[in-house]
Amino acid sequence: xxxxxxxxxGLTADESRQLCRQVLGYATADHTRVNIESGLSGFxxxxxxxxxxAGETTDVTVQVTSVFGKRVASVETNRLDDDSLRRAVRxxxxxxxxxxxxxxxxxxxxxxxxxxxxxxxxxxxDLATESRAMAASLGIGAADRAGAIAAGxxxxxxxxxxxxxxxxxxxxxxxxxxxxxxTIRTRDGQSSGxxxxxxxxxxxxESARIAEDALRKCNDWxxxxxxxxxxxxxxxxxxxxxMLLSRLPSVFDARxxxxxxxxxxxxxxxxxxGEKLFDSRVTIASNPAEKNAETDxxxxxxxxxxxxxxVENGVLKTLSYSRFWAMKQGVPPRAAPSNxxxxxxxxxxxxxxxSIKRGVLITRFWYIRPLNPRTxxxxxxxRDGTFLIENGRISRPVTNFRFNQSLMDLxxxxxxxxxxxxxxxxxxxxxxxxxxxxxxxxxxxxxSSVSDAI
Numbered sequence: 001x002x003x004x005x006x007x008x009x010g011l012t013a014d015e016s017r018q019l020c021r022q023v024l025g026y027a028t029a030d031h032t033r034v035n036i037e038s039g040l041s042g043f044x045x046x047x048x049x050x051x052x053x054a055g056e057t058t059d060v061t062v063q064v065t066s067v068f069g070k071r072v073a074s075v076e077t078n079r080l081d082d083d084s085l086r087r088a089v090r091x092x093x094x095x096x097x098x099x100x101x102x103x104x105x106x107x108x109x110x111x112x113x114x115x116x117x118x119x120x121x122x123x124x125x126d127l128a129t130e131s132r133a134m135a136a137s138l139g140i141g142a143a144d145r146a147g148a149i150a151a152g153x154x155x156x157x158x159x160x161x162x163x164x165x166x167x168x169x170x171x172x173x174x175x176x177x178x179x180x181x182x183t184i185r186t187r188d189g190q191s192s193g194x195x196x197x198x199x200x201x202x203x204x205x206e207s208a209r210i211a212e213d214a215l216r217k218c219n220d221w222x223x224x225x226x227x228x229x230x231x232x233x234x235x236x237x238x239x240x241x242x243m244l245l246s247r248l249p250s251v252f253d254a255r256x257x258x259x260x261x262x263x264x265x266x267x268x269x270x271x272x273x274g275e276k277l278f279d280s281r282v283t284i285a286s287n288p289a290e291k292n293a294e295t296d297x298x299x300x301x302x303x304x305x306x307x308x309x310x311v312e313n314g315v316l317k318t319l320s321y322s323r324f325w326a327m328k329q330g331v332p333p334r335a336a337p338s339n340x341x342x343x344x345x346x347x348x349x350x351x352x353x354x355s356i357k358r359g360v361l362i363t364r365f366w367y368i369r370p371l372n373p374r375t376x377x378x379x380x381x382x383r384d385g386t387f388l389i390e391n392g393r394i395s396r397p398v399t400n401f402r403f404n405q406s407l408m409d410l411x412x413x414x415x416x417x418x419x420x421x422x423x424x425x426x427x428x429x430x431x432x433x434x435x436x437x438x439x440x441x442x443x444x445x446x447x448s449s450v451s452d453a454i
Contacts (some may be wrong), residue, residue: 010159012037020164026089032166039159044132046152066092070101093418108165119294123202124176127159135207139182142211152182153429171298179430184214193217196424201230217385224397233359234445241262242425242435249337255320278314286337293434295338305335339434344420354392361387401447402406416441
């Protein structure tokens with residue numbers, strides 16, 4: 001490392017390459033792949049208006065995948081001494097000899113070309129425990145002043161990923177991720193508000209706004225009353241949209257469509273590429289180099305991940321093809337989306353609310369679970385702020401609902417689109433697949449039953 005150069009967390013490219021070479025040097029299998037994850041993970045947890053736990057861990061994990069013919073097995077270790085690495089290779093090879101054949105296995109990849117992707121932000125990599133505590137204290141202070149109760153989680157990661165094969169492939173990227181989420185509840189437990197941010201760059205996390213929004217929604221949701229279930233025009237805040245559309249990457253799988261197992265399957269065989277299936281305002285893309293939503297430009301097997309447009313102006317443009325299915329169909333392989341980027345518009349939340357005669361504003365969802373892969377239908381609960389809209393204004397807070405909704409119908413029924421932003425789309429509070437999405441106004445969203453859950 002040169003004088004004055006800041007050391008990043010995780011192994012460097014040279015260190016990763018050398019470790020991969022060392023492991024591959026112990027291998028005797030027909031094919032071997034090495035995957036390395038390294039770096040720092042840190043967290044700060046808030047409960048009952050105090051920081052309850054905080055910590056950091058650094059680790060390097062090496063996964064060895066060994067192949068004999070079509071028999072495949074993997075072993076993982078975080079012990080990097082020579083004997084432990086040899087043992088990991090030996091164990092992986094012993095298991096591979098015992099494994100049943102995988103008829104769809106294809107030989108490991110050789111050298112590939114990858115998109116040049118950054119995504120390591122010093123603001124996140126240098127985020128100290130004290131800085132996380134200062135950010136968490138904003139939510140605690142807001143709750144204390146209001147006589148309410150705060151719970152929150154800040155999760156950060158900084159490190160690198162690498163993959164190498166016995167056929168000469170090597171890929172590497174260093175990156176960061178961070179998420180900050182906060183829930184504020186009244187002391188009687190009857191009202192709750194949530195806010196959060198997620199990104200690769202800590203400087204984009206608005207801790208003061210998170211505290212303000214969570215408290216405001218908690219206060220606004222006081223005194224909620226039940227609303228009859230049914231189909232409603234809804235305004236989905238960006239987080240609510242992101243929590244649903246984060247389920248899309250697997251939906252674009254060509255094999256599921258070609259075999260008649262997905263919404264994109266064509267009656268009588270084949271898929272629906274080129275068909276207009278959604279509202280014209282809907283464009284969905286993925287891009288490993290998307291600013292503040294960067295991902296590795298390679299899959300776990302080393303397959304390149306390139307920018308793609310999956311839906312353009314409502315038309316299904318692209319599907320993903322595994323190497324095996326691409327070979328069967330005689331087309332180039334195409335990796336699944338590594339992030340989800342939904343194009344935005346210029347409508348504000350106020351515009352959307354103002355356009356509705358009678359509908360519902362939804363902040364976010366919870367406990368989302370799949371129902372039907374053919375219709376891409378999901379169920380779950382609204383949470384932390386659900387409101388009735390009447391004559392273009394929010395008229396009262398309402399009790400939560402269970403919803404049953406096809407995401408494909410949702411995308412077909414879009415009426416208005418807001419500005420796209422990266423959202424905290426996971427349920428765990430940890431940084432997950434990057435999702436960049438706008439708020440949406442949608443027709444005929446199915447709120448199937450009332451839930452008394454907070």
